[in-house]
Amino acid sequence: MGKIKEIITKFVAWLLPEYKYRYAEDFPESIKENTVYIIGDKRSPWLLAFECPCGCKQIIQLNLLKEADPNWKFKVTNGNKISISPSIWRTTGCKSHFFIRNSKVDWARSRKRFSNK
Numbered sequence: 001m002g003k004i005k006e007i008i009t010k011f012v013a014w015l016l017p018e019y020k021y022r023y024a025e026d027f028p029e030s031i032k033e034n035t036v037y038i039i040g041d042k043r044s045p046w047l048l049a050f051e052c053p054c055g056c057k058q059i060i061q062l063n064l065l066k067e068a069d070p071n072w073k074f075k076v077t078n079g080n081k082i083s084i085s086p087s088i089w090r091t092t093g094c095k096s097h098f099f100i101r102n103s104k105v106d107w108a109r110s111r112k113r114f115s116n117k
Protein backbone atom coordinates (compact mmCIF):
# COMPACT_ATOMS: atom_id res chain seq x y z
CA MET A 1 0.00 0.00 0.00
CA GLY A 2 2.74 2.44 0.95
CA LYS A 3 4.59 1.67 -2.24
CA ILE A 4 1.58 2.39 -4.46
CA LYS A 5 0.95 5.63 -2.65
CA GLU A 6 4.58 6.57 -3.14
CA ILE A 7 4.39 5.86 -6.88
CA ILE A 8 1.18 7.88 -7.27
CA THR A 9 2.65 10.75 -5.27
CA LYS A 10 5.73 10.75 -7.49
CA PHE A 11 3.62 10.63 -10.62
CA VAL A 12 1.48 13.56 -9.53
CA ALA A 13 4.60 15.50 -8.57
CA TRP A 14 5.98 14.81 -12.04
CA LEU A 15 2.79 16.02 -13.70
CA LEU A 16 2.33 19.05 -11.50
CA PRO A 17 5.60 19.89 -9.87
CA GLU A 18 5.04 21.75 -6.68
CA TYR A 19 7.82 23.12 -4.57
CA LYS A 20 8.20 22.24 -0.95
CA TYR A 21 10.49 24.28 1.20
CA ARG A 22 12.84 23.50 3.97
CA TYR A 23 15.15 25.48 6.14
CA ALA A 24 18.86 24.75 6.16
CA GLU A 25 21.54 26.46 8.22
CA ASP A 26 24.22 25.79 5.63
CA PHE A 27 24.18 25.15 1.94
CA PRO A 28 22.96 21.55 1.60
CA GLU A 29 25.22 18.87 0.17
CA SER A 30 22.53 17.77 -2.20
CA ILE A 31 19.49 19.63 -3.47
CA LYS A 32 16.39 17.50 -3.82
CA GLU A 33 14.12 18.22 -6.73
CA ASN A 34 11.05 20.36 -6.13
CA THR A 35 12.48 21.66 -2.89
CA VAL A 36 13.37 25.25 -2.16
CA TYR A 37 16.07 25.49 0.48
CA ILE A 38 15.90 28.57 2.69
CA ILE A 39 19.46 28.93 3.83
CA GLY A 40 20.83 30.68 6.87
CA ASP A 41 19.41 31.67 10.20
CA LYS A 42 15.67 30.95 10.22
CA ARG A 43 14.84 34.54 11.17
CA SER A 44 17.16 36.12 8.64
CA PRO A 45 18.00 33.71 5.84
CA TRP A 46 20.28 34.99 3.11
CA LEU A 47 19.88 32.57 0.25
CA LEU A 48 17.33 30.43 -1.59
CA ALA A 49 18.56 27.41 -3.54
CA PHE A 50 16.59 24.99 -5.69
CA GLU A 51 16.81 22.95 -8.83
CA CYS A 52 15.70 24.69 -12.01
CA PRO A 53 12.14 23.55 -12.84
CA CYS A 54 12.90 23.15 -16.56
CA GLY A 55 14.73 19.89 -16.03
CA CYS A 56 18.21 21.19 -16.81
CA LYS A 57 19.33 20.12 -13.31
CA GLN A 58 21.10 23.41 -12.66
CA ILE A 59 20.89 24.78 -9.14
CA ILE A 60 19.45 28.26 -8.94
CA GLN A 61 20.63 30.44 -6.08
CA LEU A 62 18.74 33.58 -5.17
CA ASN A 63 20.16 36.18 -2.87
CA LEU A 64 17.82 37.42 -0.13
CA LEU A 65 20.02 40.19 1.23
CA LYS A 66 18.53 43.59 0.54
CA GLU A 67 21.98 45.16 0.42
CA ALA A 68 22.87 43.13 -2.64
CA ASP A 69 21.51 43.54 -6.11
CA PRO A 70 19.63 41.68 -7.46
CA ASN A 71 17.73 40.25 -4.51
CA TRP A 72 14.56 38.29 -4.04
CA LYS A 73 11.89 37.89 -1.41
CA PHE A 74 9.94 34.82 -0.45
CA LYS A 75 6.69 34.34 1.35
CA VAL A 76 5.28 31.26 2.99
CA THR A 77 1.51 30.99 2.68
CA ASN A 78 -1.12 28.49 3.76
CA GLY A 79 1.44 26.93 6.03
CA ASN A 80 3.30 25.04 3.36
CA LYS A 81 3.32 27.00 0.11
CA ILE A 82 6.15 29.20 -0.99
CA SER A 83 6.07 32.21 -3.30
CA ILE A 84 9.14 33.99 -4.60
CA SER A 85 9.29 37.48 -6.06
CA PRO A 86 10.22 38.95 -8.42
CA SER A 87 10.35 36.43 -11.25
CA ILE A 88 13.41 34.27 -11.81
CA TRP A 89 15.12 34.83 -15.11
CA ARG A 90 18.24 32.84 -15.80
CA THR A 91 20.74 34.71 -17.93
CA THR A 92 22.84 31.61 -18.56
CA GLY A 93 22.18 27.98 -19.40
CA CYS A 94 18.52 27.22 -20.09
CA LYS A 95 17.53 30.92 -19.81
CA SER A 96 14.27 29.93 -18.14
CA HIS A 97 12.02 32.73 -16.97
CA PHE A 98 9.37 31.80 -14.47
CA PHE A 99 7.55 32.71 -11.30
CA ILE A 100 7.08 30.55 -8.25
CA ARG A 101 3.70 31.33 -6.77
CA ASN A 102 2.06 29.23 -4.10
CA SER A 103 4.67 26.54 -4.75
CA LYS A 104 3.70 26.26 -8.42
CA VAL A 105 5.88 27.17 -11.36
CA ASP A 106 4.35 29.75 -13.64
CA TRP A 107 6.31 30.01 -16.89
CA ALA A 108 6.88 33.49 -18.18
CA ARG A 109 8.00 32.12 -21.50
CA SER A 110 8.25 28.75 -23.15
CA ARG A 111 10.90 26.38 -22.02
CA LYS A 112 13.94 26.36 -24.18
CA ARG A 113 14.01 22.60 -24.53
CA PHE A 114 10.70 22.76 -26.40
CA SER A 115 11.93 25.29 -28.91
CA ASN A 116 13.75 24.45 -32.11
CA LYS A 117 17.04 26.09 -31.17
Ligand SMILES: [Zn+2]
Pocket residue numbers: 052053054055056057058093094095096
Ligand atom coordinates in the same frame (compact mmCIF):
# COMPACT_ATOMS: atom_id res chain seq x y z
ZN1 LIG B 1 16.73 25.14 -16.44
